[in-house]
Structures are given as structure tokens and as C-alpha cells.
Amino acid sequence: MIQTTIPQFPDFTLKISLFKDVINSAEIRSKIADYPFAFIDAKTICSVEQLMAALYRVFIEKNYNRIRTKSLTSECLLCLAPTSNIGEAFRRFGLKDDTKEVICVQIIPTEDLPLDEVDISSLIDGFEVDMNDEHLKQFCDKNIIREIYKFDASFQPNSIEEVTRAVVSAIQLRGM
Amino acid sequence: MSQEIIDIVQNYLTPNIPITLVSQGAEAVVFTTHVHPYLPQDSNKTGETKYIIKYRPHKKYRHPVIDQQLTKKRTLGESRLLAKLYQIDGLKVPKLIACDQYNGCIWLEFLGSQLPDNNGFSNLKHFLWWNKADPYNNVVKESLLKVGQQIGILHWNDYVHGDLTSSNIVMVQDKLGVNVWNPHLIDFGLGGVSNMVEDKGVDLYVLERAIISTHSAFSDQYVEWIMQGFSQVYEQHGATGEKKLKELLKRFHEVRMRGRKRTMIG
Ligand SMILES: Nc1ncnc2c1ncn2[C@@H]1O[C@H](COP(=O)(O)O)[C@@H](O)[C@H]1O
Structure with missing residues (x-):
């Protein structure tokens, strides 16, 4: 798990965990509205930087009262997307019934941190692994990412770093 | 303020x-x-x-x-x-x-670094000054060819910079070689998409003026190397490239002439 804050928005703390071999995605999906988490299909995420770029954007939107979904956690999915179509963002980045690798993001007011008792591993039937670039690189699907972010045919990234650069730009520029 | x-x-x-x-x-x-x-x-x-x-x-x-x-x-x-x-x-x-x-x-x-011996930030202007004791050395030549290539790639793809001075080109030292410098273009506040030879000619002219004003004694050779690198990019694209290059160079010449006239008059 990564626990971090975005320097410009210290009032909130982020807890990000990564699971593999998950077998109850369908069950999590059916109750998703009850949980104060964003569940993300790890196939769509190639690096920590991609996810954090979207979380930064969540707080920028919040700062200017531009949140368009019902919570900060659902806004994570929208902020990952290259377009402002909420339904599509949920469909693309959210869990499918058969998702095996799951990223889970919790956004907690920093002052409430000592009270936070939610144990994410009790909700997810799978194995927690370190949330890092190495694992994300292994779990992501470059073709799906290419399709979601609609890369130009001429753009042929040679590395995950180049993919990251392209998606970070798309995330920062959405709707503009 | x-x-x-x-x-x-x-x-x-x-x-x-x-x-x-x-x-x-x-x-x-x-x-x-x-x-x-x-x-x-x-x-x-x-x-x-x-x-x-x-x-x-x-x-x-x-x-x-x-x-x-x-x-x-x-x-x-x-x-x-x-x-x-x-x-x-x-x-x-x-x-x-x-x-x-x-x-x-x-x-x-953030791109670039401080040049050795208090020679300032590694933009092209300072980089050339830093080399003034041996102004035509091979590192300068290779670097200016690459500057030309960067502008060539930009223009070939129909983008223009809009304020192409020697301060807006930052030299980044290669990780693998102390004598290898890779020019990067910065400050695209006035840049944009353009397929007009006029806009591209003006980019080249602005850079030429910048180099003449700060490195006048060596500017002919410097601009020649830049244009050599620039031309290489176009020449790689066969006959179409050659044709576009010819039009562009012609316009660069015209922009330059217009500029000269203006400075002569006033
Ligand atoms: N990406 C960058 N890396 C290093 N220095 C920069 C960068 N962008 C801007 N600068 C510096 O800031 C100055 C003004 O930036 P600008 O307003 O973009 O022209 C430049 O002349 C540079 O010295």
C-alpha cells in the first residue's frame, strides 16, 4: 500500500493498494456504492504516475467546485479518462465481473486518519502486492490503454515511460 | 508588483x-x-x-x-x-x-543545467558564449546541427515556435557523454500549428537575428550549421521534402531581405 498526500492538498490522505488474483470482482461491483473506495481495473493503469496525475486532477476540480460525479472516489475514474463521458469512464476504468488485478484508492480527510479502520483486504478476495511501477507494468494492457486514450497511429511508444507521458498529458488536458 | x-x-x-x-x-x-x-x-x-x-x-x-x-x-x-x-x-x-x-x-x-565556471544556464546563447575561446570546435558544430534538426522536425510536422530565440533553446547534456549536448525547444506560449512558409521563415529569421546580435563574429558559420541540420530533416523526405525545403529557404531569404530593409530605413 502507498499512503501519501498531494503537497498542494494536504487536507486529504490517499491510501492506494494493489491486489492480484482477485476472484470476487463481481461481488465488489454489486456493492460498489456502499464502499468509500475507488476500485480500478489495473489493466488500464501503466504507472503510479498515471494514477497520481488523475488524483491531482480530482483535487484541482474539487478546489474550483467542478466535481462532476457524486464523490471524490468516483471522480477518480472520470479524472483518469481522456474524455468527459462519465459512463464511459466508469466502464473503461472500473471493475468488470472478471477483473483479476484491482487497484483500490481511499481518500480520507487527513484529520480523520487516526479513526480510519476500514480494512480493505477483508473486502477483496485476492493477494495484496506492493503498489509500484513494476507490478503495474506487468498487469497493464498496452493495447487497451492505447485504445482508451486514442493514441495517434504514428505514436509508437518504445517504453512504459513514453506511454505514461502520453496518458498524463491526456489526463491533464481532458475537456479542454 | x-x-x-x-x-x-x-x-x-x-x-x-x-x-x-x-x-x-x-x-x-x-x-x-x-x-x-x-x-x-x-x-x-x-x-x-x-x-x-x-x-x-x-x-x-x-x-x-x-x-x-x-x-x-x-x-x-x-x-x-x-x-x-x-x-x-x-x-x-x-x-x-x-x-x-x-x-x-x-x-x-525542468531542462538544462548550469554551465561550468559560472557560465550561466545552458541555453543556446550561454552555451555559445561558453565556447567562445574555441568557437568552431566540434562540440559546437554537432550541437548546432542538432539545433537545426530540432527546428527542421518541428517545421516538417507543420508546427511553428513563434519566439525562437537562442534563450528558448536549452542545451541538455547527454547522460552518456559529457561532450554531447541535446538541444530542447522551450516556451511555446506563442507557438502553434502552421503550414505557412512565412511563419517558418520568420522562426528561422528570429533565430538568425538572435545569433547575430549575441555572437556576431561567428554568426555566419553558426547559422550555416543550423541550416545544414535543418535541411537534413527535409532531405530525408525525398522529392517532396526537397521541394518544400526550396520554398522555405526562398521565403527565409525574403523575410531576411525585408528585415534588412527595415533596419536600414530605420
Ligand atoms: N522547461 C524548462 N526548463 C528549464 N528552464 C525553463 C523551462 N521553461 C522555462 N524556463 C526558464 O524560464 C525562462 C522563461 O520561460 P518562458 O516564459 O517559458 O520563456 C526561460 O528563458 C528559461 O530560463
Whole structure:
């Protein structure tokens, strides 16, 4: 798990965990509205930087009262997307019934941190692994990412770093 | 005035992001910081990597609504352009890290370094000055060929810079060789898409003027090397490339003549 804050928005703390071999995605999906988490299909995420770029954007939107979904956690999915179509963002980045690798993001007011008792591993039937670039690189699907972010045919990234650069730009520029 | 803007930006960024003023232009104020806007701090790296924060302050003489629209438009214009340019094979521009369109703030990768012996920041202008004792050495030649190639790639893809001075070309030392410098283009605030030879000719002319004004004794050779690198890019594209290059060089010549006349008259 990564626990971090975005320097410009210290009032909130982020807890990000990564699971593999998950077998109850369908069950999590059916109750998703009850949980104060964003569940993300790890196939769509190639690096920590991609996810954090979207979380930064969540707080920028919040700062200017531009949140368009019902919570900060659902806004994570929208902020990952290259377009402002909420339904599509949920469909693309959210869990499918058969998702095996799951990223889970919790956004907690920093002052409430000592009270936070939610144990994410009790909700997810799978194995927690370190949330890092190495694992994300292994779990992501470059073709799906290419399709979601609609890369130009001429753009042929040679590395995950180049993919990251392209998606970070798309995330920062959405709707503009 | 200046302190007021620094306070506004510092307040916006919170004390968690200490900033240093780098430059204050008419359009934008530029700062550096060691704090990444959103990546978890890697304790090993802290203090090493720098980031650029470019802020477009509100203009009091403009109507607030128009001011906000303009800020948004220019911040977005530059960010969008950088994102596009970054995907062009071989072109070297700073990476876009973050963009707060509502407040006119963008974060970029910091490029370049301080040249040895107090020779200043490694933009092309300082880089050439630094080499003035041996002005035609091979490192200078190779570097200027690469400067030309960068502009060639930009123009071949139908983008123009709009303010191509020798300060807006940053020399980045290659990781693998101390004598290898890779030019990067910065400050696309006035840049955009264009397929007009006029815009491209003006880019080349602006750079030529910049080099003549700061390195007059060596400028003929310097511009020749730049144009050699520039031409190589076009020549790689066969007959179409050659044809476009010819038109472009002709227009560059005309822009130059017009410029001369203007300076002679007044
Ligand atoms: N990406 C960058 N890396 C290093 N220095 C930069 C960068 N962007 C801007 N600067 C510095 O800030 C000055 C003004 O930036 P600009 O307003 O973009 O022309 C430049 O002349 C550079 O010295």
C-alpha cells in the first residue's frame, strides 16, 4: 500500500493498494456504492504516475467546485479518462465481473486518519502486492490503454515511460 | 508588483511547495521547485530533480471574465501544444506534468543545467558564449546541427515556435557523454500549428537575428550549421521534402531581405 498526500492538498490522505488474483470482482461491483473506495481495473493503469496525475486532477476540480460525479472516489475514474463521458469512464476504468488485478484508492480527510479502520483486504478476495511501477507494468494492457486514450497511429511508444507521458498529458488536458 | 505575484503563487501552492523565481515576462512568471506536484516523494531523489511552474497572472487592466478566458485559453494552448509535440518522433520538448487551467498554472519538466565556471544556464546563447575561446570546435558544430534538426522536425510536422530565440533553446547534456549536448525547444506560449512558409521563415529569421546580435563574429558559420541540420530533416523526405525545403529557404531569404530593409530605413 502507498499512503501519501498531494503537497498542494494536504487536507486529504490517499491510501492506494494493489491486489492480484482477485476472484470476487463481481461481488465488489454489486456493492460498489456502499464502499468509500475507488476500485480500478489495473489493466488500464501503466504507472503510479498515471494514477497520481488523475488524483491531482480530482483535487484541482474539487478546489474550483467542478466535481462532476457524486464523490471524490468516483471522480477518480472520470479524472483518469481522456474524455468527459462519465459512463464511459466508469466502464473503461472500473471493475468488470472478471477483473483479476484491482487497484483500490481511499481518500480520507487527513484529520480523520487516526479513526480510519476500514480494512480493505477483508473486502477483496485476492493477494495484496506492493503498489509500484513494476507490478503495474506487468498487469497493464498496452493495447487497451492505447485504445482508451486514442493514441495517434504514428505514436509508437518504445517504453512504459513514453506511454505514461502520453496518458498524463491526456489526463491533464481532458475537456479542454 | 513582483513580490505580490510571488505571494499569490506561494499562497496557491501552499508552503509545502517552496518556489524560486526564475523569470518574469510580460505574459508569464516562471518558478522552479524541487517538489513534484503529485508523485509520492522518493526520499532518495528529493532535492535533485527540479520542476518548472509557469503561472499566468491576472491582468488588472482586463475585464475579469475576459481575463479568465484568456488565461485559460493560453494555458491550455501551450499545454496542448506541448503534449502534441512530445509525441513527435525525435522532437525534444519539456514534459507536461500538470495543468491547472482554472488558475493559469502549468508544471513542466525542468531542462538544462548550469554551465561550468559560472557560465550561466545552458541555453543556446550561454552555451555559445561558453565556447567562445574555441568557437568552431566540434562540440559546437554537432550541437548546432542538432539545433537545426530540432527546428527542421518541428517545421516538417507543420508546427511553428513563434519566439525562437537562442534563450528558448536549452542545451541538455547527454547522460552518456559529457561532450554531447541535446538541444530542447522551450516556451511555446506563442507557438502553434502552421503550414505557412512565412511563419517558418520568420522562426528561422528570429533565430538568425538572435545569433547575430549575441555572437556576431561567428554568426555566419553558426547559422550555416543550423541550416545544414535543418535541411537534413527535409532531405530525408525525398522529392517532396526537397521541394518544400526550396520554398522555405526562398521565403527565409525574403523575410531576411525585408528585415534588412527595415533596419536600414530605420
Ligand atoms: N522547461 C524548462 N526548463 C528549464 N528552464 C525553463 C523551462 N521553461 C522555462 N524556463 C526558464 O524560464 C525562462 C522563461 O520561460 P518562458 O516564459 O517559458 O520563456 C526561460 O528563458 C528559461 O530560463
